[in-house]
Amino acid sequence: MKLCVKTIVRQVHIYQSKNLTRDAIKTLNTHDLLQSLGFVKQTQSGLVHWLPLGLRTLNKISRIIRNRLEKDAKAQELSLSLLSPQALWESTGRWNNGELFKLKDSKGSAYCLAPTCEEEVTSLMGNFITSHKDLPLTVYQIGRKYRDEKRPRGGLLRGREFLMKDAYSFDKTKGDAIKTFAQMNETYGLIFQDLRVPFVSAWADSGDIGGDMSKEYHFLHESGEDTVFKCGSCDHVSNVEKANSYPQKFNDYEGDVNVRYALTIDHDTLICLYYPKDRSLNWNLVLAAIENDVDTSLAGMSNEEVLGLFNAGKNEDDMMLSSVIRVMDCRLNPRSNYPDFPLKQYLKNNFSQLDDVSLVDAEEGEICGACEQGKLSSAKSIEVGHTFYLGQKYSKSLNAKFTTRNNTEEFCEMGCYGIGVSRLVGAIAQVTRDSLGLRWPKSVAPYEISICAAKHDGLSEEIETLLQDWESETLVNQDDKASLGRKIAMSHSLGIPVCIIVGKKQWPFVEIEIRAPYMSGKWHAEFDQFGKEWGWTVENADTDSPQKHRAHKDHLIDVIRVILTDM
Incomplete structure (x- = not known):
């Protein structure tokens, strides 16, 4: 020995x-x-070989994760193929993702190297889940993933090949799925406690993964690319994409105002979003203000392109009858310097205005939007884990159904849960190193x-x-x-x-x-x-x-x- x-x-x-x-x-x-x-x-940008010392640390992190997932989340380990066929990704609308590594076999069939496995695991589990008696079910794997990162940076923090723990849960009802989501977040807390590095969990935006509920796990460090906000009163923590804040004094801004045009989902109504020029528009807050009736697929378009889409095919009478909603950030007042209104003629009956909502990214010192009492403090951070309640986004696309007690068919309610295992090596090294x-x-x-x-x-x-x-x-x-x-x-x-x-x-x-x-x-x-x-x-x-x-x-x-x- x-x-x-x-x-x-x-x-x-x-x-x-x-x-x-x-x-x-x-x-x-x-x-x-x-x-x-x-x-x-x-070896080159975004790619590394793991040497004996690094592999020992990597394996210890993996053992901690495995132990907690199997003991506390009752998850079962599997290992999915890294080659995922084009058809699966087209069925969920994610094949055109610019970060996929794509390749073809000798017969011309197209595949990608999986960066995440919602498509594969849903397709696989759909073959085995037939009855409500098969649920709940949670599976996980720890393996290599691939992402065609255009600008790899931070070494292990953002690479093209990385080791990831990804878990997926399947439940009968939304209530059951949210309980599983909560249980997995408790398990994540135990995992990060076992790692013995201080962390915070923050409510977050689900992004392209989907679903309407997610949490991120962060190490606080000045070198981090992310920002989290914490309320000094209610202790609510969220990342910058989900943080809602109010100014200490409403309607106090008198400077230049930016406007961003958007359309409702049916494209029948023009939405004019007004906010201080020195702040950044937050689309999550916009969706909350308009009750999700915003076509976010247009978020990358310029104002001119959105107006062109809204005006397309309309004559002068149509323009007069156009519906318009003006949404005013709560920092603005009548003395603020507003840009010109885009429509020259409109009927007042078709015009409405929404005042005193927050539309911009939070800033330190503002009032917490969750409790409306405490002040927000901010910190730079490194994200190391993310959990999602997905709903039926993938089960519907990939036909993952089960038979209920009443002998009817329902789609599975799902969640997915990731931890960057190799990323953790770099993140722990970063936040604990000294001279x-x-x-x-x-x-x-x-x-x-x-x-x-x-x-x-x-x-x-x-x-x-x-x-x-x-x-x-x-x-x-x-x-x-x-x-x-x-x-x-x-x-x-x-x-x-x-x-x-x-x-x-x-x-x-x-x-x-x-x-x-x-x-x-x-x-x-x-x-x-x-x-x-x-x-x-x-x-x-x-x-x-x-x-x-x-x-x-x-x-x-x-x-x-x-x-x-x-x-």
């Missing part, structure tokens, strides 16, 4: 940068740091313990023997050319939570340096009770540098066990 660990260590060193100084660590972005430390190797390098939580660290000695002698062998219960989680630095200081620095840069330093000068006492973030401090009680008996002392425990512990070798296991339990 020991030889196996040592062999792994020698292989790891092949992939590590030989000249990674502390100054270099500070200047490297997180993806380059992961490469320099031998976790991954980028010394990576700083993994114990739950996902490639190894829990490292042993560093000036040379591999009898003392380090004795420590290895003492730590045999953690043998598969112990990394021993065998680089005889490296000094003890260099070995310790390498352990810290790799983010190994516990570094054991062995030397003849202090023997039989052994030094322990702690790198793990987010320790709870529960070890203090054990220290107070057994510190003297175990020869356990602590230095600089309240600083940002690694905590330095010292323990007698005869009680090293006791101290290590207490420390690891606290991580």
